[in-house]
Amino acid sequence: MLFSFKKLASLASLVTVLSTFSADYTAVASPLQARAQCAATLSTAASVANRLQSYWNGSGWGIFWTDANTIEDLYNLMLADGSSTFDVADNTRIGKLALQQDRNAWISALGGSNDDAGWIVSALWKVGDYRVNRGQNSSPYYNSASIVYDLIAAEWDDSVCGGGVWWSSAHTYKNAITNELFLYTSAEAYLRFGDAKYLTNAQKTWNWLKNSGMRNSDGLWNDGLTSSCANNGQTTWTYNQGVIASGLAALAKATGDSSLIAQAEITLDAAIRLKTTNNILKETCDSATPTSSCNNDQAMFKGLWMKHLQFYLDNAPDRASKYASFIGAQESAVVHYATGSNWTVGNVWYAPSQGGSLFTAQTQTAGLAAHVSAAKYGPC
Numbered sequence: 001m002l003f004s005f006k007k008l009a010s011l012a013s014l015v016t017v018l019s020t021f022s023a024d025y026t027a028v029a030s031p032l033q034a035r036a037q038c039a040a041t042l043s044t045a046a047s048v049a050n051r052l053q054s055y056w057n058g059s060g061w062g063i064f065w066t067d068a069n070t071i072e073d074l075y076n077l078m079l080a081d082g083s084s085t086f087d088v089a090d091n092t093r094i095g096k097l098a099l100q101q102d103r104n105a106w107i108s109a110l111g112g113s114n115d116d117a118g119w120i121v122s123a124l125w126k127v128g129d130y131r132v133n134r135g136q137n138s139s140p141y142y143n144s145a146s147i148v149y150d151l152i153a154a155e156w157d158d159s160v161c162g163g164g165v166w167w168s169s170a171h172t173y174k175n176a177i178t179n180e181l182f183l184y185t186s187a188e189a190y191l192r193f194g195d196a197k198y199l200t201n202a203q204k205t206w207n208w209l210k211n212s213g214m215r216n217s218d219g220l221w222n223d224g225l226t227s228s229c230a231n232n233g234q235t236t237w238t239y240n241q242g243v244i245a246s247g248l249a250a251l252a253k254a255t256g257d258s259s260l261i262a263q264a265e266i267t268l269d270a271a272i273r274l275k276t277t278n279n280i281l282k283e284t285c286d287s288a289t290p291t292s293s294c295n296n297d298q299a300m301f302k303g304l305w306m307k308h309l310q311f312y313l314d315n316a317p318d319r320a321s322k323y324a325s326f327i328g329a330q331e332s333a334v335v336h337y338a339t340g341s342n343w344t345v346g347n348v349w350y351a352p353s354q355g356g357s358l359f360t361a362q363t364q365t366a367g368l369a370a371h372v373s374a375a376k377y378g379p380c
């Protein structure tokens with residue numbers, strides 16, 4: 001049932017999507033449009049995104065930082081398929097803050113979470129890109145991204161563990177994700193805006209990360225550092241293995257240093273080898289039976305790995321063929337194993353769920369990210 005429905009839906013929208021592509025090719029020469037994307041996969045993504053709206057609560061989908069990623073994935077989809085169906089950012093809490101462009105309002109909303117702030121910077125850029133792409137005013141989103149970026153940059157500290165951005169304004173923890181996001185947003189900001197301060201930040205962050213001890217002998221990043229600045233041995237979450245790669249590719253593009261690509265692939269390839277079951281990503285909290293133990297944060301992580309592999313390939317396109325079949329396999333697993341009735345997507349991708357899958361806005365968003373990534377870099 002599911003598959004024939006999917007085929008029909010794909011055929012129905014194929015003509016629309018293809019004509020949108022040709023319109024985009026003539027309208028803009030953006031690198032975002034450089035490669036025709038897989039229309040069938042984009043159609044699946046749109047169905048998953050449509051179902052996501054059933055979790056809408058009036059100002060978001062439930063969690064501030066995961067909402068940043070939901071927004072980013074929806075705009076990433078619309079930039080790919082030319083639609084405007086999910087142009088909802090202005091109605092979200094994050095979007096309302098963006099439109100205010102008020103530093104104090106951001107400080108209050110962020111509550112000192114520098115990792116949340118990193119996701120938000122990236123999401124605000126994606127909405128800004130969409131506004132540019134449609135000839136709309138992008139400046140509130142780009143300005144707010146700049147405000148939030150500067151708040152994170154001010155949380156860099158050399159006095160403990162030799163550097164790094166604090167996880168939060170409580171200044172009790174230095175961890176991988178906050179600094180991976182700072183690497184990514186700094187290098188990406190340099191590519192976007194050309195200001196040397198961003199390149200300096202990206203370089204100092206990578207220099208600190210690579211000597212921090214947070215990457216273990218398998219090539220995977222653990223969660224963070226102990227108070228004595230040693231690897232704390234905590235979970236090697238999938239998202240940590242993806243965000244490092246997008247940051248390194250952006251820095252490689254900014255500097256021309258291809259050794260950074262090799263560094264990224266040490267971790268990407270370790271994740272493919274060690275964070276999978278049946279060649280499909282499996283978070284340690286994922287369980288097909290009896291039930292997954294992931295919280296709503298963790299339930300999104302695999303989607304973040306997929307999205308940041310897409311961002312990695314955006315800046316390292318000559319690496320795309322190496323990862324195409326793996327990306328396609330994840331997308332296929334999301335369709336065949338993780339998708340329930342009416343396009344709901346659960347967190348268990350690696351096997352058919354036997355009651356163990358969770359179905360939330362975050363798992364739905366992770367599925368969306370897998371489809372959008374595969375539309376661009378998977379086989380079609």
Ligand SMILES: *[C@@H]1O[C@H](CO)[C@@H](O)[C@H](O)[C@H]1NC(C)=O
Pocket residue numbers: 050051052053054342
């Ligand atoms: C399927 O999902 C859509 C979008 O969320 C919703 O409008 C519709 O009511 C759902 N249908 C059923 C039968 O649950």
Ligand SMILES: *[C@@H]1O[C@H](CO)[C@@H](O)[C@H](O)[C@H]1NC(C)=O
Pocket residue numbers: 057058059060061062063064067093
């Ligand atoms: C809706 O979700 C947002 C975060 O996404 C949250 O801040 C807000 O409190 C939620 N609103 C309601 C009415 O539950």
